[in-house]
Amino acid sequence: DQQVKQNSPSLSVQEGRISILNCDYTNSMFDYFLWYKKYPAEGPTFLISISSIKDKNEDGRFTVFLNKSAKHLSLHIVPSQPGDSAVYFCAASDVDGGSQGNLIFGKGTKLSVKP
Amino acid sequence: KAGVTQTPRYLIKTRGQQVTLSCSPISGHRSVSWYQQTPGQGLQFLFEYFSETQRNKGNFPGRFSGRQFSNSRSEMNVSTLELGDSALYLCASSFPQSGSYEQYFGPGTRLTVT
Numbered sequence: 001d002q003q004v005k006q007n008s009p010s011l012s013v014q015e016g017r018i019s020i021l022n023c024d025y026t027n028s029m030f031d032y033f034l035w036y037k038k039y040p041a042e043g044p045t046f047l048i049s050i051s052s053i054k055d056k057n058e059d060g061r062f063t064v065f066l067n068k069s070a071k072h073l074s075l076h077i078v079p080s081q082p083g084d085s086a087v088y089f090c091a092a093s094d095v096d097g098g099s100q101g102n103l104i105f106g107k108g109t110k111l112s113v114k115p
Numbered sequence: 116k117a118g119v120t121q122t123p124r125y126l127i128k129t130r131g132q133q134v135t136l137s138c139s140p141i142s143g144h145r146s147v148s149w150y151q152q153t154p155g156q157g158l159q160f161l162f163e164y165f166s167e168t169q170r171n172k173g174n175f176p177g178r179f180s181g182r183q184f185s186n187s188r189s190e191m192n193v194s195t196l197e198l199g200d201s202a203l204y205l206c207a208s209s210f211p212q213s214g215s216y217e218q219y220f221g222p223g224t225r226l227t228v229t
Contacts, residue, residue, distance in 0.1 A: 032216050043119070043205050043220030044158075089158065093216065100216045101148045101163030101209070102171045108157065 003027045004092050006106035015115050019077040023090030023106055026071065030092040032100065035064060035075045037086045038108070044089060048075070080113045087111070117142065119208050119221035127227045133194040136224045140187050140208030146170075147189040148218060149181060152203040161204075164189055165211070193226075201228045 005024045013019045021035075031052040036044035050057040050064045050073070057064050063076045077084055087110050091103040120139045128134050140147050148171075149161040160173040164183035181191040187208075193200055203225050207218035 034217060036220075041222075041225075043207075043222050046217050046219060049217055091158075095216055099171055100211055101146050101165065101218075102160045102173065103148070103150075103158075103207075103218060104160070105150075105158040 001026075002106075003030075004090055004104050004106040006088075006090055006109050008109050009107070010110040010112070012112045012114060013080045015082055015113055016079045019075075019080045019084065019111055019113065021075040021077075021088050021090070021109050021111065023073050023075075024071055025073075025092050027092070027094070027104075028071070029094045029097055030104075032093045032095045033064070033066060033073050034091045034093075034103065035062070036089045036091060037084075038089060039086050047088075077111075080111075082113050082115050085111055085113050119206060119219055121204075121206055121221040121224050123224060124222065125225045125227075127229060128196050129229055130196055130198060132196050133192065134196060134226060135190055135192045136204055136206075136226075138189045138191075138206030138208075138221060140189070140206075141210075141219055144208035144210045144219075145187050146209045146211050146218075147183055147187065148207045148209070149189070149191050150205045150207065151175075152205060152223070153201075158205070161191065196228045198228050201226060 034049040035047045038044045087108040090106040148163040163171040183189045207220045
């Protein structure tokens with residue numbers, strides 16, 4: 001049973017437009033959420049995180065929104081650039097429960113940004 | 116600061132053999148987590164070590180084990196290798212003492228079992 005779901009395996013966006021990547025979770029104990037970007041043959045690169053006490057966190061072109069009641073989070077990339085083309089993973093952990101070292105990952109969404 | 120390093124980067128082993136993978140965390144990071152990535156299952160948590168103690172464990176058989184040394188470097192061992200153990204093994208370090216729970220990943224070790 002997947003606790004973190006990314007229902008879109010792929011997304012294609014035009015350069016300069018907004019990319020919106022979505023993630024749903026089922027475990028209400030999750031209180032910390034992260035987004036990672038991954039290129040083939042490399043480890044995931046941390047992008048941005050959000051604690052459950054917030055509903056939005058921004059870092060440059062990246063913004064993460066958290067809707068706890070819907071158990072949903074999204075990553076917005078504005079404006080999208082061709083270099084953003086990669087697989088994006090959503091991850092969650094139960095920090096208060098002592099499981100901060102255990103990230104539960106979604107299956108990823110492959111983003112393609114076309115020039 | 117240097118990032119997380121993993122050795123070796125690539126490994127080919129035969130069924131039934133055992134393997135040891137190594138991970139050096141970012142300087143100052145005391146938590147090291149290990150993950151297995153396969154095309155079918157995605158990224159799955161193996162275990163986490165903090166100050167030389169296993170703090171969390173995922174749902175993997177006992178053939179998968181690990182340890183952490185006093186300098187925070189970590190090793191994971193897989194005994195009696197099976198074909199299904201072929202995967203990318205990733206290690207990640209973090210600095211939870213600061214209240215920051217982001218994990219920083221190494222490049223991974225690609226293990227192929229034949």
